[in-house]
Amino acid sequence: MSDQVLVFEMAPRDGLQNEERIIPTEDKIALVDALSRSGLGKIETASFVSPKWVPQMADGAEVMTGITRRAGVAYTALTPNMKGLERALAAGADEVAVFGAASETFSQRNINCSIAESFQRFRPVVDRAVAEGAPVRGYVSCVTDCPYEGAVVPEAVAEVAKALLDMGCYEVSLGDTIGKGVPETVSAMLGAVLSRVPAEQVAGHFHDTGGRARDNIIAALALGIRTFDTSAGGIGGCPYAPGAQGNVATEAVVGLLAAEGFETGIDPDALGEAARFARSLKAG
């Protein structure tokens, strides 16, 4: 099994999307640039969702075109529908992502459609992105627990994950959206998913509301998962998941992975600087 782990940075998107104060575009750009100096290979830079739904992300195009691009870094974006994809491609996103859920109520609250309708909506988005040369990631939210429905059955997650990969996504990122997962529920969920899809196409996306994200990463590593989504400074949360905290902090995960003998290629000092800047934005 590989000892390389890909750390996928979320702070500019998942980190900032829930912030009530409107953060100046130049600060968002400075955050992405600081993160790119640390050796991170993938940075979720913007979100091309409806500005009525998430006003904080309305300046995605300005952020995406304002950053200083570093060779070898993929700058990625959320694209919930064709309009979002067109905006993301025009702004130069290297990679895009569709996002669904394993819970019907969360799907309705977050993207205003059922799970089945979301597949109909995503399919042409994935086809078009792939035709334009942009790889597509698929997110599944509420992989252990839903803020509206409670515990989520592992098989529901496996169904959605398989459907997203069959559609043409290169990877599925499994989101513990509200950070309620524990190693037992995460392992049970991964057991169901990994019986349908290979570990190389699965990423872990753990929010740290319950303080168990690091334990969940260790459980996922043991099952062969080698990509994790994290947020510098631990900033963030989802506007449609009440009470949810940020993704587990990038700097904590990089430290944990080094201690466990995994390579990430990330410079902890440069990352520390970016994390301090991320936290300062959150504090206002």
Ligand code: HMG
């Ligand atoms: P809707 O209201 O059903 O969409 O929302 P619509 O097609 O009827 O459009 C409504 C209006 O929005 C129209 O404008 C559209 O043009 C506009 P109007 O005609 O009224 O002036 N619009 C757009 N504008 C710009 N870009 C677009 C776009 N789409 C429509 N892409 C929609 C459906 C999906 C758009 C909406 O529900 C939405 O934007 N939802 C996104 C919510 C969101 O961003 N949530 C947070 C990200 S997901 C997350 O954090 C979880 C994750 O981290 C994993 C985890 O932790 O679990 C990924």
Ligand code: MG
């Ligand atoms: Mg998230």
